[in-house]
Amino acid sequence: MLGLSMAGLAGLGAHADERAPTEEDYFAQLPVVLTASRLDQPLNEAPGAMTVIDRDTIRQSGARTVAELLRLVPGYVLGGWNGANPLASYHVALDDYGGRNLVLIDGRSVYASSYLGDTHRGMMDVLLPDIERIEVLRGANSAAYGANAMFGVVNIITRHSVDTVGGAVALSVGDNGIRDTYARLGVGTGGNNVRLSVGEQRDRGYLNAFDDKRLGQVHLRADFQPTLADEVMVALAASELLAGQGYGPTDPSSPYHQLRSRTTHGQFEWRRQLDERNELQVSLSYMEDRQREPMSVQVHVSPFPPISLDVDYGTWGQRHNVEVQQRTVWSPTWRTLVGVGYKDERALSDTMYYGQGWVSMGETRLFGTAEWRVDPAWLLNAGLFMGDHTLAGTYTAPRLMVNWLATPHQTWRLGVTESIRAPSLSEYKSDVRVNLPGTPYFSRAYAASGAVQPETLLSQEIGYLGRWPEAQVTLDARLYRERMRDVVVDDNGDGTAPLPYQLGKTRDFVNRLALTLVGLEYQLRWKATPRTELWLNQNFSRLKWDAPDYEAKEERRPPRHATTVALFQQLPDNWQISLLHERVGSMTLRAKSSWMATTHRTDLRLGRTFRWGGYKAEAAFTVQSVEGDQLFFDPQRNYRRGRQGFLTLQLEM
Template identity: 60%
Template sequence: MLSLALGGFTGVSAQAAERAPTEEDYFANVPVVLTASRLDQPLNEAPGAITVIDRHTIRLSGARTLVEVMRLVPGYLAGGWNGANPLASYHIPIDDYGTRNLVLIDGRSVYSTSYLGDTHRGMMDVMLEDIERIEVLRGANSAAYGANAMFGVINIITRHSADTVGGELSVSTGDNGIRDRRARIGVGDETASFRLSIGEQRDSGYLNAYDDRRLGQVNLRADFKPTLADDVMIAMGVSYLDGGEGYSATDQGNPFHTVHTRDTHWQGEWRRQLNERDELKVSANYMEDRLVDVAEVPGLPGVIMDYSGKGRRTNLEVQHKATLSSQVRAVVGAGHKEEKARSYPLYATHDWRSFRESRVFGTVEWRATPQWLINTGVFVGQHSRVGTYTVPRFMVNWMPSAEHTVRVGVTESIRAPNLSELDGDVRIYSPTGVLLAQEFGATGRVKPEELRSTEIGYVGRFPNQSLTLDARLYHERMDKIIKISRYDNPVTGLNTRDYVNLTGLTMVGLEYQLRWKPFSNTELWLNQSYAGLKWDDPRLDDRDERRPPTHATLIGVFQRLPGDWQLSVIHERQGGMTFRDKRDWMPFSHRTDVRLAYPFRIGTSKAEAAFTVQSVEGDRPFFLVRRNFELARKSFLTLRVEM
């Protein structure tokens, strides 16, 4: 059902070393994963802590959004400054826009170019029903993916279109304005297949907030197999979001208004199997994000608050996996991307603001002995605005037996400044064109953030108890953190704000995930994380700025009942925390979600009816506590029919 299932390690390891992995390998008892090093590896041999969630688990969770699914991963928290903009990230109080967390959909990065480098909008580009599995690497991984993989990688793999031939319809309805609907149609066979998915979600967001959400999605995927050695995938799609924004009708900084966004993408990928173990892959993708965010400032007739803009990203990459000997495997690659944005409100110019980055990367895996596996990796990027950076990884996996693995290593990561941090220039004018204020005036002197992560990991299997355990103990040192500082701009003569490398911090933590299957129809999960954070600047510690919970626990029970009924209960507990500062301190909280589902048939079609209640205990304070924002208790009914 989930990542650390209950099989032996060594059998999968031998298969992966001798031939290219098949689809069955990815769902074996110890699944093969791709995210840690770009090499196909059994989970226990990966140079990092990885959680794998498959499509069956996603359905059992009762989640409506990808953010809700990410609650199942240790160390990840769900947030969002309002209900129209849900976000999940590792160390989320330090990363409440997801700028330090890489999100990939079939290898395509989805962070926004036009605004703050945020990932929450890109996470809405995929429908949960189209996902095959999600691989989540918990921790730094710039050595494999570059400048945005500082805190973790969420790698979303969608279903092959040949596996979704036929049709599917689903609808959900419930309180808090929940109205979801989706349709899918697939045609073809193993040589050529196509899938079209269309969906829409609506809900009312948080309580006491102006954040109603309407999300629409259209996605197309096509897969071709022109020869036995070649595979081609083409995908394209568009998603649009209409979301409420603002604190009150009279708030001059953020009055009530509706924000409109639209993301468009296309991507292509060609794989050639060179022999049983080696592969060449070429991929290209393009993404455009548009934002319309306009509001009249209350009390100032004719004065407009405008954060609208659009961004574009073009990316090309070539990658080669090679077996150098019976003990050594490697992957090498190179790529180039261009990012640009245009927004007069954000940059005070009608010209495009941009940067380019060329990159080379490589990983070498050396099986020194049957018990010792050494993994080294390096990523070198040439960034047109901040220069060249190099980030390495060194990890050692010791496998004293087939059931146990101990992992020790060091990884370095960076996050390059986004275009807003480099070039942001936000000005407010009167109706007659007089400059009233300058909200931001970035000088472009900001440098990349840096992170050095040291970790000890353990992956264990206890077959007699039908139990698995994955634990990660880490120490992370983060320097040159980008924050906001005020200064007097000599050009405009106004006091404004700039992005600067202001301070550093240290994080230490322990997290683990336990999976136990005491009976054939019962599975239990226990995820726990403990974290501590210390800012270098004692003033930030005094203000409790961006303070994660010191502890978090998730308990899941998945029980198949008589008559094929399925019961899921997920209970989550979090210590006190804040997303911004102590004015919005959230006390200890807990939440229980319950889902009861019944599968049946309508003629020859499979169907399922499910009733889900989220936050059974009731409403609870969330995010902007001083504004009385609350997560609502929600219940909804879902009907799904597969034809």
């Protein structure tokens, strides 16, 4: 049903032809996961720490975005420069766009090429009721996915269309302008099924910010099984975001204005079981993002008086990707995955890439994973990714992880991984110009020299996964040290010779910083009774910048401690209550001037399932931030995350 190789569980000590993974495998207490190495593995054999959030947890959490769901993953911190741009970062938010955090939807990267290589808007391009589960690898993983899989990998896996035959509708209304709608229709029989989903999400964002949001989406997924050996998946989608942006009169360079962002994508995936030991997978995807951001800015460049200019920072980006990989089971103790791929990214913007037309970069890649069961207690996982990037050059990203299965329920992990982030098109080729009308003069905010080099991250970790089946307790802990070099920052560019008629300074992107992050994180899950489940996540970390001046400014300082507690309780008569409490230590997502004190957030959801006219229905009431309004992200501007309640009614046919 989920399109996995029948050979996928051979690493468990079974032969390839015994059985394929079932839904029960994925949602057992020790689930099978796909994201760590591209091989399907039980959680205790994955080469890294992972968190799995299943469909029931997504529904019971009361979350409205994927970013909010990631609060259930230790080490992730929720942010966003306004309420229309939610962002969740793993460990440290080095940018406002999530460019160092790989986000996949059904294995397709949502990395946008048009602007600064962001993933946060792509992470919004999925409807939560369509998600089957979210797998999060907590740590670097360029060995499996290449550049940009640096701080965490989020793989959003949508429901197979065979599981959504029929219809469903949902409506949420509440405070702060919340109005969310969803509708789904699924048709088909046997191995051929199609699902069409549409939805819209509206709210008014943060208090005291100009960030009203309206996000509309339409998704089509079709799954076919033309033969017993073949499975085909086709996905098409389009979304449009209308959002308020800017800081208003306090910042003439960023007045209040409207952003319109449109994203479309297509995806094709074909799997063929070549024989009992080999599976071939071919994937093709295309993504296009167009953004219009017109505004009237005030520019004051000596010796000219202040002048109002109409500027559009709109961009048009395209991304093509093709990939072929083969899984092979050589024996009950040895299996491999090898693959090749190519991607092309390009962007067009008169303002961002002045006079250059389409700018582009491409990458050819070769990757592989080998899993060797040395003996029943020792499992070795080695991965290597080699990329040939037209701008970043040639690079390699290796990983070596050893899993010691000390007992059937106790596993220790020890490993080292090296990852990279290739700079974005903007960091390589941006030339941001604004012409002063009626004169030959212009301002040039950014002029990338193209000399920037990839960032590198060396991650070392010791992990532990313990299960106590009698007590229904699972503990997953990760002790890590992450050393990042060649961190890219924008520089004043004093050494850049100004062009004729250029006014003011320009900025370039350079490799200037390094940091070290050490910490301990863990997740504890306890199924206290068949009707009660408790989650406890904690992360303790310490960040050290190498540059004393940057350190003194407290730039990009993550919290030293963060705790999330979640309770999911089934009550009599089909009632259910969920309680999520989050405590995040003091931190800054930008600079010392935007320092946030320790924050608390409690979300409460009360729901009941029932039958209505022969259909399955659920009504739920959710209150987010029960404590009330709190300063968030940018205290200087008095941005606040407000208390909001909303009622949800869902009907499934």
